[in-house]
Amino acid sequence: MTQRVPPSLPPALPPAANPLDAPSLKRRMACWLYEGMLLFGVVFIAGYLFGTLSQTRHALDNRPGLQAFLFLILGIYFTWFWHRSQTLAMKTWHVKVVSAQGLPLSQSRALLRYLLSWMWFLPPLLLTIPLGLPTGSIGLLSFVWVLIWALLSRFHPQRQFWHDAWAGTRLVSAK
Template identity: 45%
Template structure:
């Protein structure tokens, strides 16, 4: 469903961030069953190999979810709720390779903070604080872009657009 790029509304940064909070809640649901199976297989071990396995599993499962949704209809469930769609700059659907690139680049929201936490030995609240700061700084990249797109969308050659409100159907009896 390509739309005219000139008429596509740019969603506010606030709207995108609220959608991301909802996306985080849905991500827990997406990860629940794979993690349940994984925990049964490793007997809930906390060995280093199991911890790395959990991280790899989360990365792969979330990647499969987001890449599939973005390349299929441009929207995850949270994006549908907030009437957001990821498209190419001309409004065309996002191909699989571009959706994959967008997913990898989206990890820049947290990856620098995770690396900094590891490098400085931050744990618990310190690491969580570093991640919060990293997310806030990445969100600010939208204010540096002329189209108010986040940096990962600019680099991936994608953009988020705001879909119009659906037209309300009038009651059949009202005439």
């Protein structure tokens, strides 16, 4: 008598990853650094345009106007690209920004995210005003704050950055 062996079950598949899970912090920070390098060109061209249009002859002349202009240009840049889900750096690192429900961002939600994303820089910059710190100390303080702000995402239930949670957005993998 031959014994019948039951067909073996297929190997267990790993549980499907949630499409709304955050990319790793390492990948998000690599994207953040690459975005900073790309923004160098945006800021350079915008600064040149401002200087040309305003006939500014010295870098310190009309400084508040230049800062306001750059704030506006960066707001347009990020709002435009986030409304379409990705900047060039985000495409490179396969990261998308979506609403908390996983839908594309509206222009107003992208603008809110832009305003709240200044949490990366505003706290250390505001600290420098009353303390009157030298440039090197401002850089160190900013670096430490960026590190702290990035690590605080570990305390969010979905590992999102806090400014994303407050804006009703999230970063997800685009693969």
